[in-house]
Amino acid sequence: MAYPAELKYTKEHEWIKIEGNTGTIGITDHAQNSLGDIVFVELPKVGSDITAGKSFGTVESVKAVSDLYAPMSGKIAEVNPELANAPEKVNTEPHSAWMVKVTLTNPAESSALLSAADYEKFVAEEQ
Amino acid sequence: MxxxxxxxxxxxxxxxxxxxxxxxxxxxxxxxxxxxxxxxxxxxxxxxxxxxxxxxxxxxxxxxxxxxxxxxxxxxxxxxxxxxxxxxxxxxxxxxxxxxxxxxxxxxxxxxxxxxxxxxxxxxxxxxxxxxxxxxxxxxxxxxxxxxxxxxxxxxxxxxxxxxxxxxxxxxxxxxxxxxxxxxxxxxxxxxxxxxxxxxxxxxxxxxxxxxxxxxxxxxxxxxxxxxxxxxxxxxxxxxxxxxxxxxxxxxxxxxxxxxxxxxxxxxxxxxxxxxGIKRTLVGLENVDRGIPRDGYKVVDLGGKEIGYVTSGSPAPFLKRNISLAYVPVELSAVDTEVAVEIRGQNVKCKVVPIPFYKRPKKS
Missing domain, CATH: 3.30.1360.120 (Probable tRNA modification gtpase trme; domain 1)
Known part of the structure; x- marks a missing residue:
């Protein structure tokens, strides 16, 4: 699966789509593939703050639990309601099955993120 | 492969x-x-x-x-x-x-x-x-x-x-x-x-x-x-x-x-x-509240006191429930007893169920 160029990526395998001051966050195809069958996504409540580089939730597959790290800081504006009952969407459509939408508080943080090409390279090197 | x-x-x-x-x-x-x-x-x-x-x-x-x-x-x-x-x-x-x-x-x-x-x-x-x-x-x-x-x-x-x-x-x-x-x-x-x-x-x-x-x-x-x-x-x-x-x-x-x-x-x-006699025994747990117990997680009583630990825990793909095996005190091992598993700081309620969780159907 190709990594969409309009998304930015982290070395912890999250992606973020930045539109104005809103960031939409999910996990990458590489992440879902490493985790396997995803059964549970635990996300923060709307209104809570998340900090770049810090854990803001967890994603669990049958065999493992993994922290979700915030690509950028902000306030949770929306949580994807679909994932409560259909967490497997993260496996089938990782780059569109978003987890949270965040009102970004420090847009400058985006400079630390990876482009699709850099992320792809990073994943290839990690394997 | x-x-x-x-x-x-x-x-x-x-x-x-x-x-x-x-x-x-x-x-x-x-x-x-x-x-x-x-x-x-x-x-x-x-x-x-x-x-x-x-x-x-x-x-x-x-x-x-x-x-x-x-x-x-x-x-x-x-x-x-x-x-x-x-x-x-x-x-x-x-x-x-x-x-x-x-x-x-x-x-x-x-x-x-x-x-x-x-x-x-x-x-x-x-x-x-x-x-x-x-x-x-x-x-x-x-x-x-x-x-x-x-x-x-x-x-x-x-x-x-x-x-x-x-x-x-x-x-x-x-x-x-x-x-x-x-x-x-x-x-x-x-x-x-x-x-x-x-x-x-x-x-x-x-x-x-x-x-x-x-x-x-x-x-x-x-x-x-x-x-x-x-x-x-x-x-x-x-x-x-x-x-x-x-x-x-x-x-x-x-x-x-x-x-x-x-x-x-x-x-x-x-x-x-x-x-x-024994003090602890292996039991099967099934989640009452949402969460997935994993190997090594603490088991606590409903008052929050540590009483044992999970030996193996996972979502069960066939049974479609979150199940675990755990050591608990004998007095808390009866079927239907409620305990909790500490999952990332939260005490998540589980109950003791009979094991095995799954028995294959008898041949007809």
Whole structure:
């Protein structure tokens, strides 16, 4: 699966789509593939703050639990309601099955993120 | 195969296999369900094999294991365990009676060296030889309700005549005198075959089983599915439900413990423990509230006091519930007792349920 160029990526395998001051966050195809069958996504409540580089939730597959790290800081504006009952969407459509939408508080943080090409390279090197 | 590999006690083992070719869904859950509903195959070559043979082989086996091997007929196998004098586990094993004075112990990978040394030491003074045959065999498990039909296409043995926990020898994929056992670690019907371990032979047999099972949508299965399948069946895993600090009484494996068979290593302590009673016991837990207990998580009472720990926990792909095995105080072990598992700082309510969580349907 190709990594969409309009998304930015982290070395912890999250992606973020930045539109104005809103960031939409999910996990990458590489992440879902490493985790396997995803059964549970635990996300923060709307209104809570998340900090770049810090854990803001967890994603669990049958065999493992993994922290979700915030690509950028902000306030949770929306949580994807679909994932409560259909967490497997993260496996089938990782780059569109978003987890949270965040009102970004420090847009400058985006400079630390990876482009699709850099992320792809990073994943290839990690394997 | 492109499987996701993991280092498992020095073995490169597949955790799960991806979708490939006509198989549209790969991964642990698909593998697990294939075994429950049809057939899956596992490369379990990491399992070790120790042979004891000679006039006093039975006496040696009786001395070092907890089940009663004298009850075994030739061609029969039993679940058993090697015990420390403390009544705790060196390892759990399957004892196969191969011949009049000939026994094969199938042991775990992670404990192989320890087991072989232990068996050699324990067999001293008995007139029998001890051979580590682990490197001679590739063990392939063909598990699920259509496992026998898959294997039947590759052998001249009438598999319907082989009962559960019995075995025979026959030609498999042209290999004469192959050990074919109706055993497994999936809580499902199935067979395990032991073929020569050279790579060309192992690969050929694997591919032939895959081909034979194609009409049943056979799926290659990794360690991940092996773990969830055995967990649904509440089958013990060394280092989790059983270990060198857990006794047979605590682990609830007493139906395989034959205190009246004569003396054996661990018996004296176990007799004492039987008098004294146990403080903790293994139970099955099912989540009442949302969350997934994992290996090592704390179990607390409803007041929040730590009372035990989870030995194995996972979502159960067939049962579709979050299940776990845990050690808890005996007084909190009754079915329907509510306890909680601490999951990332939250106490998540669970209740004690009967084990095994899953029992395969009786043959009609």
């Amino acid at each position: 492109g499987a996701k590999m993991v280092d498992f006690n020095g073995w490169d083992m597949p955790v799960e296999y991806p979708a490939s070719g006509e198989r549209k869904t790969g991964g642990l859950v698909a593998e697990h369900l294939a075994v429950r509903k049809s057939v899956g195959i596992f490369d379990v070559s990491h399992m070790g094999d120790i042979r004891l043979a000679g006039p006093e082989a039975l006496a040696a086996v009786q001395h070092m294991t907890m089940n009663d091997a004298s009850k075994l007929q030739i061609g029969q196998a039993q679940y058993s365990a090697l015990l420390y004098p403390q009544g705790t586990f060196v390892d759990d094993v399957i004892v196969h009676r191969m011949g009049e004075n000939d026994y094969l112990l199938v042991i775990n990978a992670g404990t192989r060296e320890k087991d072989v040394n232990w068996v050699r030491e324990a067999a001293k003074g008995y007139n029998c030889t001890v051979e580590d045959l682990s490197d001679n065999y590739t063990q392939i498990a063909i598990q699920g309700p259509n496992g026998w039909k898959t294997l039947q296409k590759l052998t001249d043995v009438d598999l319907t005549q082989v009962k559960f926990y019995w075995f025979t020898h026959g030609t498999v994929c042209g290999l004469p005198n192959t050990l074919i056992a109706r055993t497994g670690y999936t809580a499902e019907d199935g067979f395990e075959i032991y073929v020569p371990s050279d790579e060309a032979t192992s690969e050929r047999v694997w591919n032939e089983v895959m081909k034979a099972g194609k009409e049943f949508d056979v799926v290659p299965c990794g360690l991940g599915a092996r773990n969830t399948l055995r967990l649904e069946g509440a089958l013990s895993l060394y280092g989790h439900e059983i270990s060198d600090s857990i006794t047979v009484w605590e682990a609830g494996l007493t139906r395989f413990l034959k205190m009246d068979k004569g003396d054996f290593t661990g018996r004296e302590t176990l007799a004492k423990q039987q008098q004294e």
